Amino acid sequence: MKQMKQLIDRIISRVNVNLNEFEFDTEGFVKNAIDYEKLLKFYAFYGITSHHPIYFHFKNSNVAGSYFLGKCYVGRSAIYKSDVRGDELKRKGDNIRCAKDIPLVEDEMITIRDSLLYKTLVHSNSHNLESPEQFGIHNTISAHYVNIHGTTLEGCFLGPFATVDLMNLHSCIVGEFAYVQAGELFHRKIDPGTVWVRSQNFEFKYKFRNDILDNFVGVNSSSQPRGIIYDFVKEREHDYEKLFDVMNLEPIKAPDSSAVNRYALVQGKINIGENVLVAQRAFLDNAVMGDGSNAQENTYIIHSNLSKNCITAHGGKIIYSDIGRETFVGFNSFLNGKPDARIKIGEGCIVMPHTIIDSDAPIKIPDEHLIWGFIGSGEDIKNHTIALDDLAEVRDTLRIGKMVFTGKGSVFIDAFRRRINQILLTNGALFHEGEDRGHAQDDQNISFNIIQPYRTGEHNGLYPSIRIKP
Template identity: 80%
Template structure:
């Protein structure tokens, strides 16, 4: 395992060099996170379909338990139990967003170098205009269940359950359970439990109180996660590991217009509607997934119903809840209802990323509301929700509890709804008579190919360097 240890040590030294101004040492996280025996046990796998460009290049790396789709390069990196999903990468001839009439001259590729991604999701495409054909992650470490969504990174550390969304970061630390969508950041440290969205026309900012956050997503002295949300995921992790022990699984029953990934867990009395996407490492139990809805990577939908065209973003968890039509549950949100304290969310609601709802009595939130922060009782609703019509009237500054919104509320809502429509379109929710194909249709016939590491010898723990092309 000496080569694997050298690989990890090199990554730590590179990330620490980029973060030296913060006096931040990533070594304890890496040393205490990586399970070297499991980095030998789990195979990696890549998907092949007729709908996605085929190119995979793995070099001097460990990629145990990880999934790859689309064009990907991994060099001198450790990618453990992560999903590198390149089905939304830009294609040759696409125009660069924000810079008209500049077409890409080649298909975009996810490029990961000198980095360690631990149980992390990488998805979408680069939103860095300087590198439109490369979604790059360099000299970066991401912790448990982080989301890297359309965000290029260089010299960064992402804490457990952190999300960076549609942006670019350089030499930054993003605290645990923080969500950031703020353009481009240089040499910034984002406090734990921060939810921050910034554009030219508005800014939304909220920060969890420490005593609440520590209960749900804390870290110990070795920067390992703890708390209610981590325990919830950890208790179900073995259900996914079982899928790696079987080469051929019986397909899960679903309509012909829907796709259920073979690396998803579907249990109990679960019903799946038309035009539904269930991604790898989604967990469904006694769930009803209405037409056009989706369960993205690392989502958990248990004893719950999603009406039509609902979006459950990466890492969203919905337990004992009723979600109305065309509602959105954001990244890493935790809707923790109980059998005697169910959560009801009306139609057209937007549950902001990294929202926690954990009631002891039934909670009901009306249709067309924005929802954020922590809701543990009915009294919390007034300080953590607002009707979308009321938000649309905001022109300057709005403060509700610990949330501050500044700018144009109407632009915020319009932009959010456009993005949700785009997600539904990409996922195939509007598929009809052969039109508007999306992931739910294109992912139906993925063939999976496996790669194994060296188990003995000098390169033990590393995977063979390999280039796979059409």
């Protein structure tokens, strides 16, 4: 275990050097999060299919309980109970659009070096035009239930339940439950509970009130997460244990065009439609998944109904809710309905990432609305929603409550709808008569393989150096 502890100390030192200007020390988080015995307890596993280029290389690392798909390199890193999904990596010959199309000369690879990813999701592909063949995460520590989505990171710390989306960050701190999609950031500190989307044509910004944020996602004196959302996830962790006790389980009944991952938890009365994707570590309990809908990694669909072509992005939680067709529920959103106070969201709505709806009275939001922030009662709806038609008319600045939008509303809506359509296409929701295959079809026949660390000796806690090729 000595070498394992040296590895963790090395990672802390590397990250702290990058964050020195903030006088930020990551040691408190790491030392209180890491249980070295657990790094021995869990096997790691990887999936292979005929649809994904295969290359896995693990070196001088621990990857306990983590899942890998696609081309990945992990060196001098610790990755604990994380999902590293390379099924959307760019391929050799793909064109990168900039001033002029540039074809890739090799397949893109996820490269993780000198980093600690703790219960973190890594997905999509790099949006760094300077290194299009490498989705890089270097000298970075991420806390519980972070989403790293198409984002290159160098020398960063990401707090619990943070999301970094389609961008590049260098020597940055992203606070707990913050969502940021803002191009390239250097030496920035993003406050906890900030939701920030920025492009050339628009900017959306919202920040949760401190008392509300602390109630749902806070950090205790040991630098560990606490709050309603963390408790919700923690209480259900034990339900996953049976999935990892054996390699082969009876498949979940689903149409031939749909896929329910072997490592998804499905219980209660379930109705799964055509072209549905249920990803690993998704949690379904008494749920209806309409045709073309999806439950992505770390999502929870409980006593809820999703209509056709609904998207539940990574970490989204939908409880006692009814979601209209073609509605997008963003990263880490928490729609916490109750048995006698259901949440009803209309068709064609966009629920912004990191939205919280938690009310003891029923909540109903009409079709074609943008939804954000915190809704704790019916009165909060007017300050946290807007009809998409009204937003499309905005040309300058719009302020509603604590939300500020600047730029062209129509461009914002068009950009979101294009992304939603791309997600549906990529996930296989539009599959028909053999055309437009996606994850729901390609993931049906994944083969899973396990690897384990040394349990004794000099390398106790580390995994052997392994290179897996076609």
